Amino acid sequence: MPPVNPAIKISFLGGGNMARAMIQGLLRDGFAATQLRVGEPVAAQREALERQYGVTALADNRAVVAGAALVVLAVKPQQVPELLAGLAPTFAQQRPVLLSIAAGLRVADLAMHCPALPIVRAMPNRAALVGAGATALYATPAVDPAARALAARVCAAAGVAVWVEREADLDIVTALSGSGPAYFFLLAEHLAAAAEAQGLDAGTAQLLARQTLCGAGALAAGTMTLAEQREAVTSKGGTTAAALATLQAGGFDKLVAAAVAAAAHRSAELAAQFGRARTPTAAD
Ligand SMILES: NC(=O)c1ccc[n+]([C@@H]2O[C@H](COP(=O)([O-])OP(=O)(O)OC[C@H]3O[C@@H](n4cnc5c(N)ncnc54)[C@H](OP(=O)(O)O)[C@@H]3O)[C@@H](O)[C@H]2O)c1
Known part of the structure; x- marks a missing residue:
């Protein structure tokens, strides 16, 4: 700089x-x-x-x-x-x-x-x-x-x-990084709840879910791609592979795509509403 x-x-x-x-x-x-x-x-x-x-x-x-x-x-x-x-x-x-x-x-x-x-x-x-x-x-x-x-x-x-x-790209950005932190928090909340349901103490589950989110964030800031980071945690036939296969079988990718599309659509809708409200009419 x-x-x-x-x-x-x-x-x-x-x-x-x-x-x-x-x-x-x-x-x-x-x-x-x-x-x-x-x-x-x-x-x-x-x-x-x-x-x-x-x-x-x-x-x-x-x-x-x-x-x-x-x-x-x-x-x-x-x-x-x-x-x-x-x-x-x-x-x-x-x-x-x-x-x-x-x-x-x-x-x-x-x-x-x-x-x-x-x-x-x-x-x-x-x-x-x-x-x-x-x-x-x-x-x-x-x-x-x-x-x-x-x-x-x-x-x-x-x-x-x-x-x-393009200005319209800001609607996609809103759906990705603008709203994005909430998606990761929701996933961490579900992870903690799932661990608790498996029998782990609630406080321990919260602490570990939170720290896992922070740790993954710090790793993601490195030079490896997201896919490389994921692969580095996933050994063939191991525990992570079992979880990822379950997520994919349940349509995780499609669900994420639909969520981002819904947020981008809502962003465009809100912008259009605001624009209409502000556009002077013949009566102005
Ligand atoms: N927070 C986010 O994560 C985020 C993300 C992306 C974009 N944004 C955008 O960033 C903008 C600010 O968000 P924010 O979270 O910082 O909101 P905020 O904490 O409510 O801050 C807005 C501040 O502006 C003051 N204000 C109101 N009218 C004013 C005037 N006429 N002149 C000068 N100051 C005035 C407000 O005072 P009063 O409290 O008295 O009204 C308040 O202190 C929003 O437009 C939001 O859409 C926020």
């Missing part, structure tokens, strides 16, 4: 979980706290942000975005339209890069409120809270390389960041 440019200011609109995760990442990446500002309506949250990270937290979003090279939109999707409407004149004047992490809000929906801005959409996941996030980014061809690089750097500070070429 090139050294951080100390002249760059990054502003967050919303000081909740995701903003905190990204702020922590940026501080680890070498950004100074004085380069970061947060707009947050709740006084107690502002105090906590200032105390914990040394950043400036303000209630006035216009003051927050003043002079920012990049503004992270980190509020709930339903809070976005009103927030952007209030900032339209400031954005038109200053033209920062807008990095939106608001789930389901398409570039076209965002551009209605700030047509002059380069807009980058990102789909992070909850693992960003522990610096192990998986984020996919999308931008229209109109967004220049410098804006893309800055947006990617902000996202990569909280884990891994990759670009996707």
